Amino acid sequence: MSHYVIGDLQGCFEPLQRLLEHLNFDPAADRxxxxxxxxxxxxxxxxxxxxxRGLGNTAVSVLGNHDLHLLARAAGGRAGRRDTLDAVLAAPDRQELLDWLRHRPLLHEHEGWLLLHAGLPPQWNLAQARRAxxxxxxxxxxxxxxxxxxxxxxxxxxxWSPGLRGHRRLxxxxNAFTRLRYCDALGHLDLRPKGAPGSQAEGLMPWFAVPGRASRNAEILFGHWSTLGQVHWPEHRVWGLDTGAVWGGRLTALCLETRRLTQVECPEYRRPEGGKLD
Known part of the structure; x- marks a missing residue:
């Protein structure tokens, strides 16, 4: 059995099919x-x-910010300027798909690996992350x-404060699990910058590079950061698997057993505005 971890799809179905062909993915044996x-x-x-959804227990997906946005749209929220969600919202199986999506986790763990979409604030150890x-x-x-x-x-x-309550706490x-890229050394999140490390304002650093990060002993897999510039950051024990598929980059899979990366080139489905990817 092989476990393959795949970065942000953002509606890129055809590249996913090509990637699975390259992996010789076997749904009877692989995950x-x-x-x-x-x-x-x-x-x-x-x-x-x-x-x-049709893969059943063969597949695990954690929730990302765009997945939550789809759920918010379905609950009556406003559309974003660049949304491409109308087909989902008009589908005859809309409710089944939304209910399935609503039951996906924010954090998945398996044999020492942690999978999440964006990041962890530096104050959280693994027990705190699980509870949150x-x-x-x-x-x-x-x-x-x-x-x-x-x-x-x-x-x-x-x-973060343990005293946060209600919707502010949630x-x-x-935001930590689905939007985080940068924070300061004390853990104040700055959700605005989206560029590669080195482009941020003074005092900010990638969430995974904060000295003394409480989750530093875990091997963490994440997406969300298409401008990150490299996949594996071995000194921090993290793998950033969003390689910009929707922006004309690549769709990336990591095999956990071999730590081998497999990638396929993708069409440029969307062009970033203002030179920034999201």
Whole structure:
């Protein structure tokens, strides 16, 4: 059995099929992990959701910010300027797909590997990260999920505190797991910069490079950061698997057993605005 971890798809279904052919993927024996952002920006979000849901226990996907945005849209939220979610929202199996997506985790663990979409604040150890993920997952899977999704957006609070309560606490957890790239040494999140390390303002650093990060002993797999510039950061024990598929980059898979990367080139489905990828 091989475990393959695949970076952000964002509706890029055809490259996924080519990647699986390169991997000689066998659904009877192998397992697929997806780093979130299954949908949006690319042209085939509906096909991606149907395919991965159809894999059943063969596939695991964590939630990304675009996945949560789809759930918020379905709950009555406003569309983004560059959304490509109409086919999902109009599909006859819309409710089945949305219910399936709503039950995906924020954090997945297996034999020392952690899979999440964006990052962990430096204050959280693994036990704290697990507890935080489970809190949001319980709300998303519960009857009050629509109200939470309507209050999910926003950059504050920027700093974790065990005393955070209610939607402010849940919003911080969502922002960490699905939007984080940079923070300062004390763990204040700055969710605005999207460029490669070295382009950020003074005092900011990649979340995984904060000295003394409490999760530094875990091997972490994540997506979300298409401008990161490299996949493996061995000194920090992290793998950033978003290699810009929707922007004309590559779709990347990591085999956990061999640590071998496999990539396929992708069409440029979307052109970044202002030179920034999201």
């Amino acid at each position: 697929l992990w997806f780093a979130g952002d299954l949908v949006n920006r690319g042209p085939e979000s509906l096909q991606v959701l149907r395919f991965i 993920a489970r809190q949001v997952e319980a709300v998303l899977r519960g009857p009050d999920h629509a109200r939470f999704l309507s209050s999910m957006y926003g950059d504050e609070p920027a700093l 919003r911080f957890i969502v």
